[in-house]
Amino acid sequence: MELNDFTKKEQEEIKAGLSTATITDREAADKILALVPEGWIKKIPFFVRKHATTKTIERIAKQFPQLYEAARQKGELPEKEREELRTIITDIFKEKMNKHKIK
Secondary structure, eight states: OOOOGOOOHHHHHHHOHHHHOOOOOSHHHHHHTTSSTHHHHHHOOOOHHHHHHHHHHHHHHHHOOHHHHHHSSSOOOHHHHHHHHHHHHHHHHHHHHTTTTTO
């Protein structure tokens, strides 16, 4: 995927620098991102990857605070929460990838 694959507005935003979320708990973010199906993150163009991942974690923290808190706990994620988070993050990435025609 190249820069000209994006709309003019998106190209302008990319050139200006995309916003990223401030992740307060990197370990929790890593646990959640590990649930994304293998290879999906690498399909996201490198120049928007940080924006996509940090904003997704921020979205999960806001919309599903109890699951984000479970990810913040030390150790492995409990099975129930892991499966819920896997479903949520997979759906979010599917939505974003379809929106931007990333296959």
